[in-house]
Amino acid sequence: MLQASGAVRSVDRPSRPCTSWTSPVCPTAHARRHHWTRLLVTGLACALAAACTSTDRQQATATSQASAAPIQRHYWPTAGWQSAAPNQQGMNPAVLDDLDTMVPDLYPQVLSVLVIRHGYLVYERYWHGASADDGQSSFSVTKSFTSALVGIALGDGKLKGLDQTVEELLAPHLPPDADPRLRRVTVAQLLAMTSGLAGDDSSLAGDDRITERMAQSRDWVRHILGRRPETTPGESFAYSGANSHLLSAIVADATGQSTLDYARAKLFGPLGIATDNALEQVLRRWPPTPAQVAAYERAPVAWPKDPQGYHLGDSFLRLPARDLAKLGYLYLNGGRWDGTQVVPADYVAASTRPQSDPTVGPGDYGYHWWVTNETGHASFRAMGFGGQLIQVIPDLDLVVVITSDYTQERHDAANLVGGVIVPATTS
Secondary structure: OEEEEOOEEEEOOOOOOOOOOOOOOOOOHHHHHHHHHHHHHHHOOOOOOHHHOOOOOOOOOHHHOOOOOOOOOOOOOOOOOOEOOHHHHOEOHHHHHHHHHHHHHHOOOEEEEEEEEOOEEEEEEEEOOOOOOOEEEOHHHHHHHHHHHHHHHHHHOOOOOOOOEHHHHOHHHOOOOOOHHHHOOEHHHHHOOOOOOOOOOHHHOOOHHHHHHHHOOOOHHHHHHOOOOOOOOOOOOOOOHHHHHHHHHHHHHHHOOOHHHHHHHHHHHHHOOOOOOOEOOEOOOOOOOHHHHHHHHHOOOEOOEOOOOOEOOOOOOEEEHHHHHHHHHHHHOOOEEOOEEOOOHHHHHHHOOOOEOOOOOOOEEOOOOEEEEEOOEEEEEEEEOOOEEEEEEHHHOEEEEEEEOHHHOOOOOOHHHHHHHHHHEOO
C-alpha cells in the first residue's frame, strides 16, 4: 500500500532485504561472510560493469559537462529539499507514477528513487522499509566525492596542480624500491584511471585478487605504492580503486586533516550534509568482523578507514539518498552552491568531460565520473556496486538518485532514467 506525504512515498513490502548478519531472514552467517568478503574485495573498486544500462557503450559528447554559467535558483537545499508537484517543474506526473508499480515488479532490488527537476524534489519513493533517514551504501559513488575533495584542495591551494606527482605528494609512504614510473604518476592520471596500475575490479576487466592483497596488508597506501605499473602511465585506462585510495591519502596529507574532516569543513558542511556522528571504523583486519559489518549497515552516515587512518577513497561512504543527491546538484550547478564556489568551476567542467577512453563500462571517463549520453542528452554519472547511482543531465536540469539492495547484485535499475524519467520531462 502506498502512503503519500508530499513527494515521499514508502512502499510496505512483506520483508526487507538483508542488511544485518543477525537478521533471522538473512542467509547463514557463513554465507553472509562469504558474500561480504567477496563484496568488499570487488566493491572497493566497483563502478559497475557495462551491463549497468546497456550492452552497448554509450557515446558521450563534450556537452556532458556541467554548466559553467551560474544558474539562478529560487532556493538552495542546504537545510533540506523542497518538494513540488511534477507538473509544476515540467514533468508528467502520470509517467513518473508508473515507477510506483514498475519498480517493485521489475526492479525489486531498488530501495529508493529520487528525481530532482529545477532544484525541486518531484518524485521520492522508498521501498522495502527504507526511509529518507536511512544511510545508503554508495560503494563506488564514493569516488566522485573523493574527486570533489581533490578539486576543493586544488582551489584552496593545498594542491598546486593536477600535474603534481605521487613522489611529491606521498613521499613518506614510498618504499625505497618504488618503481620510477609510479613515482611520476600525476594526480590527473589517478583521477582519469590512467596511472598504469592494473585494474582491480573483475567486472571491469580487472583482477579482484589485487584488492584482496591490499586489504590484507598492514599499510594499504604503502602496499599500493610498492606495485609495478602494468602499462605506461598516461597511456591507457584501467579501473583501479587503488587510484582513488591514493587520492584520499593525498587529500589528507596535503590538507593536514583527515579526508572526512576536510569534507566536513569544505563540502559536507556547505551542502548541509550532517556527518558529526559518522561511524569511522578502522579496518585493521580482513575481512571485517560481523559486528563491524552490522554496525556499518545500521549507520545513517559512515566512512571506514584503512589501518593508517585514511578514509577509503574508492568506496563505502554511507549517506542518506537525499544527501547523495546534493553532490549531483552541486555538479549540475558547476560546483557553485548558494553563492559560493565550493568546487572550482573549471575542475567540475574537466571532471565531467572525457579524460580517458575505457574499453569497458557505460561510457567515457572523466575525473572519477562516468561521462555518458542518455537518450540523446549529454549526461554524467557516479555509479556504485549493486545499483547505486547519481545521474546528472544538465540540459534537462535534472538529477536522479537510485539506491539498491546490493546483495541482489543487479545493475539494471539505471535503465529507469532513460526508460521512464527522461521521457517524463515535458518542457
